[in-house]
């Protein structure tokens with residue numbers, strides 16, 4: 019699996035949290051970081067979209083992280099992830115920068131994934147995605163990491 023994301027992480031708690039889960043994930047989650055765009059907001063999004071789309075393999079199965087996207091619960095995400103991994107296509111998650119993802123990226127995406135209706139900083143979104151992918155794989159494997167009961 020790949021995560022293609024705008025911005026370069028600095029050492030700090032967000033990066034540590036991302037790495038904690040990304041390291042444990044099988045298949046691995048390879049991170050590709052792309053430079054922040056510059057200019058006016060529309061120009062930033064357009065430049066970042068060009069870089070993001072240019073980084074995707076032609077046959078990629080693209081999942082765009084978008085707050086207005088689909089909101090599966092963790093069990094449903096586990097089922098979805100298993101089906102995506104079974105496609106024999108490179109599964110690529112995409113996270114935008116401060117201005118969000120350009121419409122062109124959303125159109126290219128095969129699926130969208132929302133981490134809730136709140137807006138998260140993009141470095142935190144990376145860590146949350148890695149944790150949810152780790153959780154999804156644990157659910158699919160029957161590993162007790164995920165407890166279905168509510169407190």
Ligand SMILES: C[S@@+](CC[C@H](N)C(=O)[O-])C[C@H]1O[C@@H](n2cnc3c(N)ncnc32)[C@H](O)[C@@H]1O
Pocket residue numbers: 082083084085086112113114115116117118119131132133134135136137138139140143
């Ligand atoms: C700071 S947010 C961008 C906010 C931007 N104003 C927007 O409307 O998308 C940066 C990136 O983090 C990801 N992100 C932030 N909050 C999210 C959420 N609730 N669900 C899914 N992805 C989110 C998205 O990929 C977004 O492009």
